[in-house]
Amino acid sequence: MSLTMLDRSVLWHRPLLWLLGVLSVTVLFPALVSAECTSDTGTKTANTVFMLHLSSTCTAAEREARAIPARDLMRALAAGKGIDLSGVVIQGDLVLDELPAQKVDAVQGLSLEDRRVLEGLNDEEVHVIRGPFVIKHSRVKGQIVNRLKRGFLLITGPVVLVQSGFDGLVDLSRTVFLGLVDGSNARFEKESYFVQDRFTQGAMFSDTRFGPHVRFHRSMFSGPAIFRGADFPGLTEFLEVVFEQDANFSRTAFHMGTGFSGAQCRGKCDFSSTQFEREAFFLFARFERAVTFASARFNSQADFSDASFKEADDFAKATFTRPPVMTRTARVVSAVPAASDGGPFSQAVTIGLFVAALGILFYILKAK
DSSP states (O other): OOOOHHHHHHHHHHHHHHHHHHHHHHHHOHHHHHOOOOEEOOGGGTTTEEEEEEOTTOOHHHHHHTOEEHHHHHHHHHTTOEEEEESOEEESOEEGGGSOEEEGGGOOSOOHHHHHHTTTOTTSEEEEEOSOEEEESOEEOSOEEOOOSSSEEEEOSOEEOTTOEEOSOEEOOSEEESSOEEOTTOEEOSOEEOTTOEETTOEEOTTOBOOSEEEOTTOEESSOEEOTTOEEOSEEEOTTOEESSOEEOTTOEEOSOEEOTTOEESSOEEOTTOEEOSOEEOTTOEEOSOEEOTTOEEOSOEEOTTOEESSOOOGGGSEESSOOBOTTOBOSSOOOOOOOSSSHHHHHHHHHHHHHHHHHHHHHHHHO
C-alpha cells in the first residue's frame, strides 16, 4: 500500500516536531531539566576521604532523605580517613575524643614543619583526624564535641565549616589545627568552645554568627585571625588569647559582655567600626603593634586597666558612652578619651536648638 502525500509529510516532519518540543521544554522550563538531585561520592579518593557532595538542585526533603548518620562518619575517621561533605544533613553526634589515641611521636606522615609545631607535646596523647575535615553548605543536627581533659585532638588537614548550620553544641577545645580553619558564614545555634586551641595556619570566621556563649580562652593564633563582620549575640571570651599575626575584628558586633583580658596582640589588631553593646574588658591586654578603634562604639563600660600599648592608639576616633577606665594603663598618648555626647545625632540637635534660639532672639529684637 503506497503512502499518501499527507502521510509522507507527517513522517518527514515528526522528528523535527519532536526536536522542537524538546527545545521548547528546555527553554521555557529549564528547572524541569536541571532539577535532578545529583551526588558525588569521590570514587578516586574513597580510600582516604569519606566524600559526599549533593548538588544545589537538591530539595530539603531530598537532603533529609540522604542524611548521613554520625556513626558512619565516626567509623571513617577512626579508619584514618578525612571527611569532605557539601550540601548534606548530618544526624547524630560526632564525639571526637572517642577516636583512637596515640603518642605524638607515633603519628605518621607529618612534615618537619608540623613536627616542629608539635614540639612540647611528645608526652601527650593525641586523637588524630587525618586529611580534611570539611562540612560546607550543610546542616549538622547533633553535636560536635571533644571532651578531652588531657591530650589533644589533632587535625592534620584543613577544617572548612563554610555556610553550614550547627544545631547543637560545638566543642573543639584542646585541638591542634595543622591546616587553615575557615568557618566563614557559619551559624552556631548553641555554645561554641575553642579553648586552648592552636590555630597554626590561622583562622577565618568572617560574617559568622555565633551562639549564646563563645570561648576562645587561652587559644593561640599563629596565622592571621579574621573575625570581620562576625556577630556575637552572647557572652564572648577571648581571655588570654595570643594573636601572633594580625587580628581583624572590624565591623564585628558584641551584644553581651566581652572579655579580651590578658590577650596579646603581637601583630596589628583592628577593631574599627566594632560595636560593643555591653561591658568590654581589656584588662592586662598587650598591644605590641598598632591597634585601631576607629569608628568603634562602646555603649557600656570599657575597662582597659593595666593594659599596655606599645604604639599610639586612636581612641579619639572611637565613641564612648561612658569614660573608659584607664587605671595603670600604659599608653604612648596620655590623653584619656572622654565620653561622647551622643554622636552626630546629638550634635545635630544641639546645633538645631542653637539656631532656633538665634531665631527667637532676632524676632524679639526686630519686634522692639
